[in-house]
Amino acid sequence: MRPALLHIGVLAALVAAGFLLPAYQHGMLARILVMAVFAMGYNLAFGYTGLLSLGHALHFCAGMMATGLAMRHGLAAGPALILGLAAGTATAMLTGLLALRTAGVSFMIVTLMFAQAFHLTLLYYGGFTGGDEGFPLPSAARRLFGLDLTQAGPRYAVALALFAAGLLAQWALVRSRFGRSMIAMRENEERSRMLGYNPFTTKLAALALSGLYSGAAGAAYGLLFGYVGASFGTSQYSILPLLYVLLGGAGTTLGPLLGAGLMAWLIDAASSLTDSPLAVIGITLIVLVLFAPKGILGTLREKGLKWLP
Amino acid sequence: MQRIEGLRIEGLTAGYGATTILRDVSLMAEPGRVTCVMGRNGAGKTTLLRSIMGQTARRTGRILLDEIALQDLPAHEVPRHGIGYVPQGRRLFGPLSVAENLEIGLMTRGKGASTREAVLDLFPRLRDRLTQAAGTLSGGEQQMLALARALCLEPSVLLLDEPTEGLQPSMIQLIRDSITRLKAQGVAIILVEQRVEAVLSIADSVAFMAQGQVAEVVPAMGLTPGAEPFRRYIGV
Numbered sequence: 001m002r003p004a005l006l007h008i009g010v011l012a013a014l015v016a017a018g019f020l021l022p023a024y025q026h027g028m029l030a031r032i033l034v035m036a037v038f039a040m041g042y043n044l045a046f047g048y049t050g051l052l053s054l055g056h057a058l059h060f061c062a063g064m065m066a067t068g069l070a071m072r073h074g075l076a077a078g079p080a081l082i083l084g085l086a087a088g089t090a091t092a093m094l095t096g097l098l099a100l101r102t103a104g105v106s107f108m109i110v111t112l113m114f115a116q117a118f119h120l121t122l123l124y125y126g127g128f129t130g131g132d133e134g135f136p137l138p139s140a141a142r143r144l145f146g147l148d149l150t151q152a153g154p155r156y157a158v159a160l161a162l163f164a165a166g167l168l169a170q171w172a173l174v175r176s177r178f179g180r181s182m183i184a185m186r187e188n189e190e191r192s193r194m195l196g197y198n199p200f201t202t203k204l205a206a207l208a209l210s211g212l213y214s215g216a217a218g219a220a221y222g223l224l225f226g227y228v229g230a231s232f233g234t235s236q237y238s239i240l241p242l243l244y245v246l247l248g249g250a251g252t253t254l255g256p257l258l259g260a261g262l263m264a265w266l267i268d269a270a271s272s273l274t275d276s277p278l279a280v281i282g283i284t285l286i287v288l289v290l291f292a293p294k295g296i297l298g299t300l301r302e303k304g305l306k307w308l309p
Numbered sequence: 310m311q312r313i314e315g316l317r318i319e320g321l322t323a324g325y326g327a328t329t330i331l332r333d334v335s336l337m338a339e340p341g342r343v344t345c346v347m348g349r350n351g352a353g354k355t356t357l358l359r360s361i362m363g364q365t366a367r368r369t370g371r372i373l374l375d376e377i378a379l380q381d382l383p384a385h386e387v388p389r390h391g392i393g394y395v396p397q398g399r400r401l402f403g404p405l406s407v408a409e410n411l412e413i414g415l416m417t418r419g420k421g422a423s424t425r426e427a428v429l430d431l432f433p434r435l436r437d438r439l440t441q442a443a444g445t446l447s448g449g450e451q452q453m454l455a456l457a458r459a460l461c462l463e464p465s466v467l468l469l470d471e472p473t474e475g476l477q478p479s480m481i482q483l484i485r486d487s488i489t490r491l492k493a494q495g496v497a498i499i500l501v502e503q504r505v506e507a508v509l510s511i512a513d514s515v516a517f518m519a520q521g522q523v524a525e526v527v528p529a530m531g532l533t534p535g536a537e538p539f540r541r542y543i544g545v
Contacts, residue, residue, distance in 0.1 A: 177416050180405070184413050187402045194362055194396065196388035196417035196462070 003253075003309040007171060010254060011164050018156045026152055028268070030159040032260050034221050035244065037166045039256030041088075041213025042241035047250035048174055049206040050186030052104075054238050055111030056214050058095065058118045061233035063088035063215030065122065065129060068228030071137050077144045081219050088215010089208050091118070096207040100200055115238055122230035134229020142226060155224050162220050163257070166213060171253050171309060173209070182206050186251075214241075243281075247288060249295030253309045258296055313391070313465045314375050315339045316361070316497055321370030321380075323360040329368065330356040332521045338466055338497040343488065345508045345529070346501045348518035348542055354501040355397060357518070358468045361499075362394050363387045374466065388417050393464030395455045397471050397501075403444025407435055410443050410454055414461030428460045431487055449480030456487060466497045473507060485511055505534050505543070517542040 017029060038060055045051040066087035070080040099110040122129045139150045147154035173179050181202050184192040189199045222228040240263075241256075248259030266284060270277035292299040301308040316338040324330040330353050338344050346354045359365050361372055363384035372379040379387055388394070402410055411425060429436045432453045438446060443454055452472055459467060469488070473481040488511055492498060502508050508515060512529035517538050527538055 177412065180409055180413055181416065183405060183409075184402055187404065188400070190364070191400050191402070192413075193385045194364070194388065194394055194400075195413060195458070196385055197413075198383070198385040 002307045003171075006309070007167065007253070010257070011160075011167070014160055014163070018153075018160060023152060026156060028264060030152075030156045030224065031221075032257075032264050033159040033163040034217050034224065035240070035264075036257040036260040037163055037220070038214055038217035039241045039244035039248070039260050040166050040170050041210045041217065043245050043250065043252075043256050044170065044173070044182070044213065045207055045210035046242065047245055047252070047255070048179065048186060049182045049203055051203060051207065051210075052108055052242075053099075053111040053207075053210075054108045054235070054242075055095065055099075055113070055115035056210070056241055057233050057235060057237035058111075058115040059088040059092050059211040059214035060218035060221075060237055060241075061118065061122070061230070062091040063218030064222040064228050064232055065218075065230075066215075067219035068135070068137060068222045069129070071141050071223075072135065077142060077149070077223055081144070081216075081223060084219025084222075085212055085215050088218060089212040092211020092214070093204065093208045096204045096211075100203050100207070112235065112238065115233065115235065119230060119233035122233055126230075130229055132230050134227055134231065137222060137226045137228060139226065142223060144223070149224055150226065159220065159224055162216065166216070167253065167257075170213075174253065174309075178202075178205070183251075243285065246285070246295055249297030249299070249301070252295070252297040252301065255295055255297045262296075312495070313340060313497065316392075316466045316499075317371075317373045318357075318361070319371045319373070321357075321360060321372065322368040323356065323365045323370070324368070325356075325365060330365070330521050331360060334370070334518075334521070334523050336499075336516055336523055336526070338499050340465070340495045340497045341492055342513040343492050343498045343500055343511050345512040345515045346499060346518060347503070347508060347515055347539075349544065352518040352542075353521040354518055355470055356521075358394065358396075358470050358499065358501060361387070361392065361468060388462055391418070391462060391465040392468065393459035393462045393466070394468045395452075395459045395470060395472055397474065401443040401451055401454055401458070404442055406440050407443055407446070407454055408439040410458050411435075411461055414458035418462050420461055420463055424461055424463055428457045431460065431490065432457050449476050449483070452476060452480065452484060453487075456484065460491075464496060466499070467491060469498065469500045469502075471501055471503060473502070473504065481507070503543075505539055509534065 021029060042056050045053055063084035067080040067084035070083050095114045099107055102110050123131050142149040144158060147158060149155050149158060181197050185199055185202050193199055244256055244259030244263055247262055248255030266281055267277050270280035294302055297308055318334055318336045321334040322329060322332050334357060346357060348354050356365060363382060367380050374390055377390055415425060434450060435453055435457055472484050488498060509529060509532060514526055514528050516523050516526045519542055525538055
């Protein structure tokens with residue numbers, strides 16, 4: 001009961017924020033919600049299944065590129081968005097088929113290499129993809145279900161709808177039988193195999209779902225903010241969801257939102273204090289790993305709020 | 310529970326990587342009977358159970374559940390044929406609740422609420438702990454849960470690796486009673502056990518292992534704590 005109320009409460013607060021926040025924070029929150037969807041996808045792989053990937057920028061950027069290129073060639077926003085979801089899922093499955101033959105550090109390196117290869121490919125075919133400079137999406141085409149996504153209100157509404165759908169689906173997923181098998185895999189792969197679970201198929205399915213979320217986030221990012229580029233395929237975009245999840249709490253449903261929100265606020269606040277905001281973030285993360293390695297919600301759950309989802 | 314004729318191990322040679330542990334092991338587990346496996350540390354008892362579960366590298370030999378050649382299956386498919394395994398040290402999913410650990414067992418063979426209730430009837434104490442994290446249970450309760458999780462598969466063959474190790478006497482009795490009940494239900498049980506008195510109280514036959522081989526299989530009836538095989542293979 002309490003987890004349900006918490007999720008409903010968070011969504012209600014986000015709806016209210018859409019009406020109450022001033023323009024700058026309004027836009028910032030829309031961006032946070034999209035990045036939280038990306039982090040939720042990462043959380044499914046890392047937080048729930050124990051797959052520490054360093055290549056999720058690939059799925060995010062694949063979703064974004066598929067949507068952007070499709071729209072650039074005349075496809076409407078709706079079908080282009082679906083194409084983005086499919087691209088994120090497909091890249092996760094294809095790379096997973098090979099990367100899951102490895103584990104631990106090798107898995108991290110293989111996923112990183114796939115993402116790097118994808119990024120370099122985007123740069124190599126810069127004439128088609130726009131390369132590092134990217135390309136803007138035509139404003140007239142950024143319409144979804146009749147909503148003009150160049151306007152702040154509809155943009156926030158779509159970002160929130162995507163986040164709400166992602167959050168509720170994630171909550172249902174981790175409470176489902178498949179969710180239990182993902183957690184079992186994270187806890188001990190051999191133990192799970194002994195009980196009749198195929199680690200490869202479970203992890204591949206988890207990666208595909210993770211890719212779906214990442215692709216959706218990438219596609220939505222391009223659509224909502226009107227810009228697509230290979231810079232979203234750099235390793236920075238593989239590290240960001242990891243940091244969000246570590247900060248908010250791996251294996252918690254609301255940790256990705258909390259992590260993405262806090263990180264955005266930290267960067268914003270640090271930027272006004274110093275010319276090196278990333279140093280502040282680095283120090284914060286070191287402190288966090290030393291004193292709260294399970295992230296904020298993970299630590300709260302450990303310290304007594306055991307019902308936290 | 311699915312009725313079987315038995316689990317037959319024929320000439321099994323297996324090990325880890327390049328190291329061979331089991332050599333030409335043959336053994337039979339029959340429904341409604343407890344086959345105890347005894348031997349000194351390093352004799353290959355745990356490796357035998359792990360080999361049945363497909364978790365070692367097999368060189369030669371066969372493991373047959375009726376006509377099903379288990380040795381040809383990937384490890385994760387062995388439990389789906391009704392082979393339950395309770396490894397040494399319990400190996401639960403510590404952060405998950407008791408109910409979730411049972412759920413993971415139930416899902417393997419698509420069992421539902423009736424199986425869960427039957428298992429909880431065997432271990433009523435777990436019913437009061439359903440929402441508790443498995444890692445926070447007492448040692449005895451964890452062992453109950455490990456056994457209960459294996460029973461959620463409705464196994465026709467149950468492999469138990471020292472299930473009473475490190476438990477207090479009341480818990481040992483409870484586990485033994487459970488094994489006796491499972492035996493009466495027709496489950497074929499292979500029990501690795503070090504305590505002679507435990508073996509004599511529930512075993513139908515005892516397989517003594519030494520240096521990776523089954524050196525001798527004797528009926529439990531008629532064995533006494535000081536019998537010659539115990540002295541020769543266990544050193545008691």
